Amino acid sequence: MTSAAGAINLLSQAAPSEVAESVFDFLHMEMVNYVQQSTPAGASHKDEVVYKLERIGFQTGQATIERCTKDVHRFKDQLDVIKFLCKEFWTLAYGKQIDNLRTNHRGVYVLQDNRFRVFANISNSKQFLENAAPYAAFACGMLRGALANLGIVSVVTADLGQTLPSYNQRVSRAKILSLKRIKLELELDAEDEAARLFAVAATAETNGYGQDQAGDGDGQAWQDTSIHAHAQEGSSSHPSTAGTDSEADAEPHGQVSWMDAGNSSPAALLNNPVQVKRIVHELLREVTSKGAARRHSGLRQLRRLLSCVRKYPLATDAFVATPHAMATLIDLLMGHNSDDQIEAAWCILNLAAGSPAHTAAAAHASPYLVSLLSSPVPLLQETSAWALGNFAGDSVQFRDVVAAQGAIIPLVRILMQSVDPALVKAASFALGNLARGAHAPIALMVEAQIIPALIRQLQYWQQQPGGLAVFCQIAWILTYLSAVDSLRHVLLPLNVLPLMAAGVFLVFDAVFTSEQHSGKPCEVSLNDATPLLRVMGNFATMDNDNVTNAIMSSHASWLDLLVLVMSTEHSGHLIAETAWLLGNLTTSNATGVVDSLVAAGFIPLLLEQLKRPKVPHEVARALCNIACCKPEYLATMLGSSALQYFTACLESPDLQLVCRAIDFFDILCGTDQLDGCELVRQSPAAALIEGLQNHPNARIGQLTEALYLNFLEPKEAEYDDDDHDDHDDDDR
Template structure:
């Protein structure tokens, strides 16, 4: 966002404070996690073969058991790598029984847990044979199934593009409508692996028309495993950047909405939420398309799911929705999202708390009524301040954005609430950070707070002596240190804040006030420790929205 590149934020508005996800800053799906979820292999014990063995291949010699198979703890006594030339011959034989058995042998070799011999299979030119058997008119169901399974496991490796080169996408797409449920499911799995490889291959799968037959299988799955695999494959068609155009994915939205509303299966919910998060990640048209599918309430419902694997993509999807305009944000607020936020900020998973703070920072970047809705949600601001002061650094940074947006976009009473809840000390602590952007965010919040203090906005409840709290937070000392900061922007901001709000006149006023109050043995304020220990809620009854 251009506003985040500016030196000063003299005027704060919702669009300038609302943030899109920055790929280098906030990533839940780290690359290893991405790889493990975007492409999956099917192990040999996942299915029962239904065609009896027609050929008994001889046992392998000592050389065969050393080519990455015995090391993987699989296939001893079964097909071996040196059987591949024989398999290739039988796959060309025209004898259906021999073709099925040979294809099954290749599939079993590719289904070992570790180091499947993909290169050896490719060296025997078996890949085009697998595609040809899959695409042959009148091919037996079991032959198609074994060929699709073998292709699935090749597609789960670094050789995915070889499937595309040999023309596997069209027959895999066509067989999504096979009379055999097993074949349909296996082809969906294979296409999911192709789509998960890279955006280029994902787009090729979409261009070949795989989306609509995949959606048909989601709407009328033959089994729970088929539903899981089809939704997972669907999520891979939605993920990756550059993104598919939203119009290409629009037919998937009502189907995803139906799964979200009706399914109780954690895997289905997880992949459905990821798909919605991918589609909604972007401009207002993408966000509106997702909201038009009427998913906001069901997403909010799943914020309380007991499994983090479900909650994580749900928070991400909702976070994307509130990164749009005020109307988009209001739809999420109206769905009841804010009431779930305090419990999410107590979640043991760091990434859930981080994503929740990011979501809240964008709500806080909305209009005054939306800031007020956040501020008046019981226990929410206090939970954010706890994260800003006590959580892991990645979470603290996101919580700082929430506070800064409330301070700069809220009313004077919202600022007083922050101060009464003890915001000054953790904000001041952030000024020692190594991250320049975090310091800027903290300075934005502090300047907004000092401006309220300077203009004398009356308190709606209680008493709060800003000058004493500022002193307890060591703010002046930290601002003076920032005058030696390597960043010219930070140095200039620190100087301006000291001159405008904490100059000599203010220091003398503070000294006189402290001398009078200590001399009289009485206080007209609460200390930071007293504020933090107070259990009394902030009264917003007199707030102007």
């Protein structure tokens, strides 16, 4: 009989528990099958299936890489990261290392697995090859998720090759799964990116991008990299020339590197029309190439070049002037590759952010962008929404065109259905620009049920950690809806006022908390409270004392917060919105509203703003409204140098501020208890008011003329006929 000690010894020597590899194989096959069956049929069914499986792989890769790297030293560079993925990570996922790794040392890596286990039991026929993409999506997602968790943004695409060998077939170099072109591209500053664009153009010209490199078909020179030993520091590969096309032979350009021309900066070259035209030409050749990786790389470079539209407008001018350039982007936009579609939409987004001429050139793409708002790919929806928002924000003409093309309904549908923060922000931006300006299609938005969608989103994001920036973006739509009198009555019962007041408190709390913990960046700034205050100011215009009281009681510490806003250093926008709200509240007949504002100390706070160089005219308006209520309030202002501050406002280039200053002097002159006319006559304001009667602005001239005639014009001595006759008689 085995003793207890012997049994324990046997147990201690037992092998660790394991799971058969077939379990993963069956799980993977069932996962693909489930996603295919649960995805609604349609034209985009295949793309949506691949997208869902890639997202599952992305999350799995993020979790797996954390487990793999918990005891690993910090990686030296990107190549070190890729080698780790090829060995430890791939072995953990698929039981073997990557067979071959190549790189062009420009952030593009090719990983090749010659016996990819997922394809081991797939039939060797063209039919199954065409349907193999979903089975590679999970692996692509795992690599992208792992890289994302290591701080590297990437694009991972799969090249499935021409044949799929059976499980028993022995193939030495066949491409069973070639996870190609894992593009590790870091976001660069404008000038660094400019230098890289010139490097791309230079390589294109010297190496002849018109023909593919032998053996690879993508026009780039690749270097095999050992994944079993670390490369030496500073090693690099130099692409070899693979021939030139006929155009390059006809017009040899030489290198266009920004290192030439006397070490001039990339900025100087991007301001050179000849060089910029050449770069745009080369990038368009990349975009129209047949190689998927080369085309996508060209699109990314083109997108970044067009993003410099305000700093380097010549690049955008050159693109717009190139024949068929926009048609190329539109063709890619309507293709079946979602990555290319996203980059093309992003290029159009950057074009629409430029001058009106740039926007007009890109406007042909707007109906296609509208159709992509219903795409199953959220990032494509998001990019399309931002682009349409840029179109709508350019002018009333483009706003009406975008609305007529049917953008409102899918944008509102996004707000009804999505809780993706980036997508909701993009849709809110587009809808906000569609609701701006005179004769905006707000009725169409209301008909599309935008109000319940807005309330739902506001309530949701107010409660979500990190959702404050989305909340404030959505509120911009509400600023335009609340400017319509009939809609204010619809919105009022939906508790919009408490939502806005609470949002203002959350913004200030987040900013001040972040300032106390300087190491933690804040998701919002104080200026993000601007739309929230504007909505409340719009409601304060209602001739309804109940609404005014509702605003005053919307939060227990509401007045304290407004005092904090006015007493803290902010931009003029936030001060103007707060003063706009205060000015509307002071026009109310509600009992005690103005008294409460004065008691809270707003008179000195507003006067403090009035003496600053750039005074928002809303500040002067609020002071005028308070001065109208009681003479003692006006006296308090005069005791705090209000006469001096308003006199300076008469010389302001802001015509609205000048009008408000004239209103103040009209109020002062009409207050008999303070002998206001005499105060104004003895001040420098009298001469300024007299001079403003000839102001080129008709309204200012009328206001000052009425003020001068009613109160400040010197009265002539009365003429007495009897006295005059008596003097004449005495003389005679």
